[in-house]
Amino acid sequence: MDIILLGPPGAGKGTQAKRLEERRGMVQLSTGDMLRSAREAGTPVGLRVRAVMDRGELVSDAIVSALIGEHLENSGTGAIFDGYPRTHPQAEALEILLEERARKIDHVIELVVDEEALVTRITGRFTCSKCGAPYHDTLHLPKVAGVCDICAGTDFKRRPDDNEQTVRTRMAEYREKTAPILPFYEAKGLVRRVDGMQSVEAVAAAIDAFLDS
Ligand code: AMP
Numbered sequence: 001m002d003i004i005l006l007g008p009p010g011a012g013k014g015t016q017a018k019r020l021e022e023r024r025g026m027v028q029l030s031t032g033d034m035l036r037s038a039r040e041a042g043t044p045v046g047l048r049v050r051a052v053m054d055r056g057e058l059v060s061d062a063i064v065s066a067l068i069g070e071h072l073e074n075s076g077t078g079a080i081f082d083g084y085p086r087t088h089p090q091a092e093a094l095e096i097l098l099e100e101r102a103r104k105i106d107h108v109i110e111l112v113v114d115e116e117a118l119v120t121r122i123t124g125r126f127t128c129s130k131c132g133a134p135y136h137d138t139l140h141l142p143k144v145a146g147v148c149d150i151c152a153g154t155d156f157k158r159r160p161d162d163n164e165q166t167v168r169t170r171m172a173e174y175r176e177k178t179a180p181i182l183p184f185y186e187a188k189g190l191v192r193r194v195d196g197m198q199s200v201e202a203v204a205a206a207i208d209a210f211l212d213s
Pocket of ligand 1: 032033054056059082083084085090
């Protein structure tokens with residue numbers, strides 16, 4: 001089963017994708033994570049996308065579709081597309097990439113959220129540097145201050161693009177370029193809507209219900 005998680009930045013796509021990986025053995029394909037790895041490794045792609053990402057704008061369709069193409073083979077058990085596609089050309093590229101492998105999208109899960117609440121959610125978030133467990137300044141602090149609940153790591157990091165100005169640009173990019181791809185999937189009868197403002201568990205249960213239907 002191949003699914004797309006759609007929703008603005010901070011809607012909880014990454015959190016839900018990780019959970020689906022653990023529970024269902026599916027593979028998260030996050031172009032944001034791939035681009036961040038390229039940046040950290042200092043690859044030519046990483047260097048090219050750095051400034052665009054820091055401004056909160058979208059990087060080129062060719063770059064992200066090539067990254068997805070490279071990672072698709074490792075997701076034979078089912079992919080969770082997280083943060084891809086984000087434009088019409090990307091949606092079309094994905095159709096072709098999947099068709100070439102006799103695969104297709106089974107569900108497009110749209111996480112419906114309140115943008116203002118998301119700004120608070122995003123600007124307070126941080127993760128454990130060692131295991132990636134997600135935390136938040138006001139909504140979800142580690143049980144023991146400064147110590148990761150999951151792996152006891154003591155080093156945490158924040159994304160450089162999680163500041164208010166960049167978040168607002170990322171939201172605008174979502175509204176202008178990504179939300180307009182929903183009708184493409186609606187016409188195929190694939191879109192399932194989930195209230196993304198619920199608890200992580202309630203959102204996960206709603207997604208499970210769609211995947212098991
Ligand atoms: P994310 O982690 O999904 O929020 O992505 C972080 C940043 O990476 C975005 O603000 C974009 O600059 C870039 N990015 C990630 N995925 C894509 C994509 N599918 N198309 C264009 N840019 C992307």
